[in-house]
């Protein structure tokens with residue numbers, strides 16, 4: 653058994669109480685240091701690198717592993733560092749005088765860098781220990797997360813059917829990724845905090861101008877997303893984070909893949925954009941914090 657798998661098994665065994673079976677909703681336990689199993693014998697094995705696949709259907713979309721590797725390099729280079737700083741500062745502010753284990757779910761974790769960095773920042777600045785759990789439907793992303801960041805729990809899972817019992821998490825974050833607020837409400841503790849990141853008006857504007865031009869720029873607003881968030885959570889803070897980031901040509905594919913789906917840019921046009929010459933891009937992110 654690989655070291656990573658053994659580490660992941662230890663972590664999951666210690667935290668198995670948070671899980672519920674994605675098939676029958678029964679409680680789960682780690683069995684034989686290698687699989688999560690419910691009392692009705694629905695069994696989910698840990699992979700070699702230590703993630704567990706709790707998705708019960710075959711995936712509809714096949715994601716490109718290469719794209720997640722490129723995204724991983726971008727994250728490692730600090731593309732999201734200012735965003736992670738703001739989120740961790742808010743969490744630390746909420747965690748004053750807490751010495752219990754804080755449970756944080758990243759719903760739509762991708763290749764896992766945000767969760768890793770948040771855990772690091774928070775644990776460095778507080779007495780809190782943080783149990784980080786990342787889920788994503790893209791196995792290709794979760795694979796990288798487990799390979800790179802073994803001290804967190806990683807699952808391939810559907811956010812529309814979160815494999816967790818009710819009211820398990822102090823914090824849930826959902827970064828530039830689709831939400832399922834009914835499920836987030838269910839697995840968030842009473843008084844817990846929901847953190848959602850949405851693109852702002854100027855986000856990746858260099859790419860948008862390439863597609864739509866300066867004048868014929870497609871109107872873009874996140875008002876509806878914010879309204880939708882407010883239907884489920886009482887907003888306690890909204891932070892806007894704007895900065896420029898240097899971008900190497902070979903990272904363009906990963907950047908373009910991050911463009912919001914709502915821009916409606918066709919795949920062939922996205923391919924063209926790989927050749928555009930850009931040295932830096934604008935990051936404009938709106939972070940919503942809300943209480944259950």
Ligand SMILES: [Zn+2]
Pocket residue numbers: 673674675676677678690691692693694
């Ligand atoms: Zn079951």
